[in-house]
Amino acid sequence: xxxxxxxxxxxxxxxxxxxxxxxxxxxxxxxxxxxxxxxxxxxxxxxxxxxxxxxxxxxxxxxxxxxxxxxxxxxxxxxxxxxxxxxxxxxxxxxxxxxxxxxxxxxxxxxxxxxxxxxxxxxxxxxxxxxxxxxxxxxxxxxxxxxxxxxxxxxxxxxxxxxxxxxxxxxxxxxxxxxxxxxxxxxxxxxxxxxxxxxxxxxxxxxxxxxxxxxxxxxxxxxxxxxxxxxxxxx
Numbered sequence: 001x002x003x004x005x006x007x008x009x010x011x012x013x014x015x016x017x018x019x020x021x022x023x024x025x026x027x028x029x030x031x032x033x034x035x036x037x038x039x040x041x042x043x044x045x046x047x048x049x050x051x052x053x054x055x056x057x058x059x060x061x062x063x064x065x066x067x068x069x070x071x072x073x074x075x076x077x078x079x080x081x082x083x084x085x086x087x088x089x090x091x092x093x094x095x096x097x098x099x100x101x102x103x104x105x106x107x108x109x110x111x112x113x114x115x116x117x118x119x120x121x122x123x124x125x126x127x128x129x130x131x132x133x134x135x136x137x138x139x140x141x142x143x144x145x146x147x148x149x150x151x152x153x154x155x156x157x158x159x160x161x162x163x164x165x166x167x168x169x170x171x172x173x174x175x176x177x178x179x180x181x182x183x184x185x186x187x188x189x190x191x192x193x194x195x196x197x198x199x200x201x202x203x204x205x206x207x208x209x210x211x212x213x214x215x216x217x218x219x220x221x222x223x224x225x226x227x228x229x230x231x232x233x234x235x
Contacts, residue, residue, distance in 0.1 A: 003171075004089040005177070005193065013188070014053045016200040018181045021188065024199035029192040035104070038168035038184035042127070042145040045135060047182035050123040053141050054093035054230045056176040057085050059161035061130060063107030064100050067157040073078065074157065081161045082121065091124040093183075097165035098130030098147065105147050107154025112137035115144075127185045129167045130156075134178035145180055206231055 013021065018037075025032045059081060067074045087093060098104035110126060111134035117127070118139075125143035126132075131150035138144075147168070162174045170185055171179070177188045188196055213219060213227045 009193070009197065010053050012197045013179060013193075013200075014051050015053070016197075016204065018051060018179050018183045018186055020177045020200050020203055021196060022186050023193060023203045024196050025186065025188065027199045027203070028195040029189055031193070032172075032186075032189065036189070037168065037186035038127070038145070038170045040129075040168040040185075042147060042168050042184060043149065044182040045132070045138065045144040045146070047180075049143055051179060051181035052091075052093055053177070053179050054057040054091040054124045055089045056095045056172050056174060056178050057088060057092045057097045057123065057161070058163055058165045058172055058174050059094070060099050060159040060163065060165060061096055061109045061156055062099050062159055063105075063109065063130070063154040063156040064103055066155045077158050081158055082117070084161055085118060085123060086121045088175065088217060090122045092118075092122055093185075094118055094123050094126045094128075094181065095167055095170075095172045095178065096126065096130060096164055097167050098128060100130075104129050105150055107131070107152055107156040108133040108150040109153065109156040109158075110144070111153070112139075115139035115142045118142065125180065127167055127170075127180055139217070143180070145185060 022037055100106050108131040110132040116139040119142040127145045129147040131148040132144055132146045133150055165172050172187060177193060179186050179188055209231060210227055213223050
């Protein structure tokens with residue numbers, strides 16, 4: 001795993017929404033234009049909160065059937081997983097793939113207790129194709145993007161952790177840098193991260209120029225086209 005990034009850089013990345021980060025990545029790492037982000041719908045629990053930025057802790061779960069191991073094995077796996085969540089670089093974003101296929105979300109692994117536990121272990125939030133519950137009792141400051149809401153946990157149990165996962169079309173490895181907000185989530189490749197914040201600032205400035213013209217009382221196609229030409233000449 002690469003060395004953790006500075007808190008200042010993480011804070012700077014969190015100042016931009018996830019669509020702007022995706023736009024910036026298209027400039028810094030063009031190969032990411034159609035990959036590395038969630039492209040299936042997810043529910044955002046707290047859409048007015050600031051974007052989440054953190055390092056992925058990955059895991060897989062199932063809920064339709066009881067765990068296959070003994071009670072002792074299940075407890076040992078859960079204990080090892082909690083140690084894993086705590087041990088990595090902070091802040092963490094937990095990325096959990098529900099393996100129940102078309103029935104993903106059959107039972108909620110996440111609720112009042114798990115959100116509080118993970119918040120206590122230093123995680124910033126959650127991205128999952130599975131379900132959540134106990135939203136009114138959810139840990140304050142712990143964000144989530146989830147596939148659905150469910151009233152029951154059914155047989156929700158861990159299968160593995162620190163493994164590659166696929167959540168809503170986003171492929172994630174343990175330790176990947178994740179940026180997420182109400183729109184979805186994206187992986188910021190480590191080799192691109194140094195340039196992303198600067199590129200995001202340029203994207204935001206360019207869009208501000210266009211929006212100023214578009215929102216003016218007497219916007220015309222010609223005034224917009226002149227602005228596009230001027231922006232294309234800026235290097």
